[in-house]
Amino acid sequence: MAVQVEDAEILRKFQDEKTRNEAFNLLLKKYQQKIYWHIRRMVIDHDDADDITQDTFIKVWKNLPGFRNDAQLYTWMYRIATNESITFLNKKKQKNNIPLDDVAYELADTLADSTYFNGDKAQLKLQQAILTLPEKQRLVFNMKYYDDLKYEEISEVLGTSVGALKASFHLAVKKIEAFLLARD
Numbered sequence: 001m002a003v004q005v006e007d008a009e010i011l012r013k014f015q016d017e018k019t020r021n022e023a024f025n026l027l028l029k030k031y032q033q034k035i036y037w038h039i040r041r042m043v044i045d046h047d048d049a050d051d052i053t054q055d056t057f058i059k060v061w062k063n064l065p066g067f068r069n070d071a072q073l074y075t076w077m078y079r080i081a082t083n084e085s086i087t088f089l090n091k092k093k094q095k096n097n098i099p100l101d102d103v104a105y106e107l108a109d110t111l112a113d114s115t116y117f118n119g120d121k122a123q124l125k126l127q128q129a130i131l132t133l134p135e136k137q138r139l140v141f142n143m144k145y146y147d148d149l150k151y152e153e154i155s156e157v158l159g160t161s162v163g164a165l166k167a168s169f170h171l172a173v174k175k176i177e178a179f180l181l182a183r184d
Contacts, residue, residue, distance in 0.1 A: 002099040014064055020176070023093060024061060024104050031074060032057070032148070035081045041086040041142045052088055056081045075156040078149075082139065082157055089135070129179035141164055141172040 005026045013023035035056055040049035059080050067076060129137055139158065143149045151162045151169075158165070 005068060011064075011067070011069075011073065024064075025123070027060070027073075030055065034074070034076060038078060038142070039081050039085050041130075041146060042082075042139065043088055044127075048088065052084050056084050059084070064067040071154070071156055074151050078143075078147075078157045086135065109133060126176070130172075132179055133175055135161075137168050137172040137175070141165055141176070142166040144169050 010023050010026050010030070013019040013026070032053065036049055036053045039052045039056070040046065043049050043052060056077070060077055064078075067073070071079075130141060133141060136158075140154060143154045143157070144151075149157075151165050154160075154165050155162050160168075
């Protein structure tokens with residue numbers, strides 16, 4: 001199994017012009033998949049998630065020289081990925097001139113038809129339930145449930161209080177339960 005390189009080491013290598021590319025490759029190896037799946041759970045479509053992941057890492061590359069260690073590297077990257085995803089969803093909503101609720105239905109259809117989705121029926125139902133949540137609740141639920149982030153980390157990413165995040169997560173769980181029970 002490959003040894004995980006510490007963020008501090010990646011940042012140190014990034015500061016040196018000679019090892020900058022190596023540092024970025026280490027960063028990609030360590031975080032690309034996590035970031036991709038974080039984005040994918042928000043935008044559903046594989047190709048869109050792929051594009052947004054690329055855009056995220058371009059922004060990371062451009063802004064890494066100014067990164068201050070006042071946040072953890074991955075929470076900083078999650079924030080960029082989250083903002084890129086929200087921007088994408090808002091553009092999609094405006095371009096198609098449809099409410100975000102309808103975007104959720106469109107995403108659910110995309111998910112059901114996706115050749116990249118290999119989950120069972122229960123997983124599909126859960127994803128459809130998640131898509132009915134308001135954007136913020138969906139984000140909080142995904143970060144807590146799938147990414148296993150602590151409330152403090154989610155707070156850093158979203159700039160929301162821990163109390164508000166706990167309330168959002170609780171509401172999300174209740175709505176998902178209601179959705180799943182209504183579909184049985």
